Amino acid sequence: xxxxxxxxxxxxxxxxxxxxxxxxxxxxxxxxxxxxxxxxxxxxxxxxxxxxxxxxxxxxxxxxxxxxxxxxxxxxxxxxxxxxxxxxxxxxxxxxxxxxxxxxxxxxxxxxxxxxxxxxxxxxxxxxxxxxxxxxxxxxxxxxxxxxxxxxxxxxxxxxxxxxxxxxxxxxxxxxxxxxxxxxxxxxxxxxxxxxxxxxxxxxxxxxxxxxxxxxxxxxxxxxxxxxxxxxxxxxxxxxxxxxxxxxxxxxxxxxxxxxxxxxxxxxxxxxxxxxxxxxxxxxxxxxxxxxxxxxxxxxxxxxxxxxxxxxxxxxxxxxxx
Ligand SMILES: *Cc1c(COP(=O)(O)O)cnc(C)c1O
Numbered sequence: 506x507x508x509x510x511x512x513x514x515x516x517x518x519x520x521x522x523x524x525x526x527x528x529x530x531x532x533x534x535x536x537x538x539x540x541x542x543x544x545x546x547x548x549x550x551x552x553x554x555x556x557x558x559x560x561x562x563x564x565x566x567x568x569x570x571x572x573x574x575x576x577x578x579x580x581x582x583x584x585x586x587x588x589x590x591x592x593x594x595x596x597x598x599x600x601x602x603x604x605x606x607x608x609x610x611x612x613x614x615x616x617x618x619x620x621x622x623x624x625x626x627x628x629x630x631x632x633x634x635x636x637x638x639x640x641x642x643x644x645x646x647x648x649x650x651x652x653x654x655x656x657x658x659x660x661x662x663x664x665x666x667x668x669x670x671x672x673x674x675x676x677x678x679x680x681x682x683x684x685x686x687x688x689x690x691x692x693x694x695x696x697x698x699x700x701x702x703x704x705x706x707x708x709x710x711x712x713x714x715x716x717x718x719x720x721x722x723x724x725x726x727x728x729x730x731x732x733x734x735x736x737x738x739x740x741x742x743x744x745x746x747x748x749x750x751x752x753x754x755x756x757x758x759x760x761x762x763x764x765x766x767x768x769x770x771x772x773x774x775x776x777x778x779x780x781x782x783x784x785x786x787x788x789x790x791x792x793x794x795x796x797x798x799x800x801x802x803x804x805x806x807x808x809x810x811x812x813x814x815x816x817x818x819x820x821x822x823x824x825x826x827x
Contacts (some may be wrong), residue, residue, distance in 0.1 A: 507663070508566035509675055510558035513589055515546035516673040523801070524765040527738050531788050532796045538679060541643060542671065543777075543805040546586025549615060550583050551805020552694050555667030556659035557589050558781035563654030563663060564595075571596035575634040577750070578603045578710040579775070579812040581805060582691075583750030584612040595622045596650065600638040602629060611812020631657060658691025658714070665725045669760075670695020676703065682706060683797035686778035686784045688804055689741060690714040698802075700729035704738045708793070710783030712776055713746035744786060745779040751813075756782040758819035761810075763822075773806030774816035777812065780804075 519541045527537035532790045545554040564572060576583040576599065583599040590597035599621050609617065616623060626637040638654055646650040656664070662695045675682055675698075685702060687711030689695050699722060711718050719736040725804045726734045747754035753774050758779035772778045784801060787793040810816050 507666075508563045510667070511562040511565055511593070513547050513558050513592065514554040516670070517543070517678070518542050518544050518671075520678040520800070521621070523770075526770075529763055529767050530785055531627070531795065532793075532799065535794055536766070536797060536799055538798065538800045539768070540671070540675060540800050540802045543803045543807065545805070547592060548585045548619065549805070549808055551585060552668075553582040553585040553659050553773050553805075554589075554695050555671060555697075556664030556784055557655070559663045560655045561589050561593070561723045565593070567653060569651050569653030571598065571645055571650045571652045571653050572655055573598045573600065573638055573645070574659075575603065575631070575638050575657050576598045578606070579809045580613045581612060581809060582777050582778075583621075584615045584619070586655055586659070586807060587616050590621070591619045593727075595680070598624055598641050598645070598652075600624045600626055600634055600641055602626055602634060605708060608812065612686050612803070612808045612811070613812065615808055658689035658693060660693030660721065660725060662696075662725050662728045664693040665697035665700065666825070667700040669696045669729055670697070671802075672698045672701020672781060673770050679798055679800060680801055684708050684793055685800045685802055686710065686780055686787070686793070687802040688712050688780040689722070690776060692718055694703045694802075694804060696722045697729070698726035699734060699739070700800035701724045702821070703732060704734060705740070708740045708742065708783070708787060710745050710780045711741060711781050716741075727757060740792070742783045742787065745783045752774065753813065753815040753819060754782070756785070758816070758822070760785065761816065762822065770803065771807050771810065773801070773809040775802065775809055775814045776806050777804055778816075782800045
């Protein structure tokens with residue numbers, strides 16, 4: 506039996522029209538909507554809250570007193586796990602890639618503010634992070650604690666349930682929805698939307714976090730839907746990864762400025778900036794068309810902008826001193 510979710514966020518999130526951004530992309534003024542999942546509330550908001558409601562719900566059901574999770578140094582998921590732990594009075598250890606550096610900005614500043622302890626794992630891959638997290642859990646147990654390990658990005662079939670709920674909100678808010686566009690990282694967000702809306706109505710823009718993101722989406726979504734989810738039928742774009750997860754590309758820098766200067770909406774350089782660059786490419790190649798209803802799912806990530814030096818520099822481009 507699936508343990509119940511623990512309420513952490515503020516739902517449903519708003520769905521707002523984006524007519525100026527639509528026109529800039531080559532869509533009609535009523536074609537484009539933004540699902541404000543950056544406004545989920547707790548800890549600065551973002552998509553990880555919906556997944557944490559389920560994964561932390563399971564941790565509480567097991568009697569956990571400390572949350573442990575893994576991620577990149579600027580992980581939004583790690584920041585929101587820390588906020589969830591604070592809200593619930595739990596301990597939290599974040600196992601992060603890299604070493605303690607000069608910069609404590611962006612998400613790292615908030616991790617500290619929420620009282621999280623950070624275990625630096627060095628320049629390791631996900632298997633290395635998982636091994637470090639297992640070591641942290643063993644140490645906590647030796648200290649008499651009851652740790653619960655939240656998976657990378659909070660993703661899995663359990664976390665994806667949170668995004669099936671988002672898909673249901675979208676169905677009620679915009680029944681004519683043709684395409685929901687999202688950044689595809691660890692896969693749980695896309696998996697939940699696919700479970701609720703069907704493979705054909707979700708466009709995932711890969712950010713380069715996984716070697717085979719479609720396989721993750723298939724694995725997480727399959728238990729949640731009667732549809733036979735197969736990789737070939739998923740709509741996944743892999744043209745926005747660029748030089749890798751942490752690198753800023755010119756299309757992404759342009760997407761950050763475009764959203765900010767047409768709608769006053771702040772995107773981030775790793776996820777939502779790539780998602781908008783991918784939507785722009787999809788309009789150009791005809792896979793998203795004028796006259797159809799498109800939803801851009803804003804999954805949050807604002808603190809990551811301040812943790813990304815190249816993005817901060819690119820933000821000002823084209824502005825003049827008055
Ligand atoms: C993690 C994240 C995503 C991707 O979600 P996944 O479920 O990991 O695929 C998208 N946007 C932001 C801002 C994120 O932090």
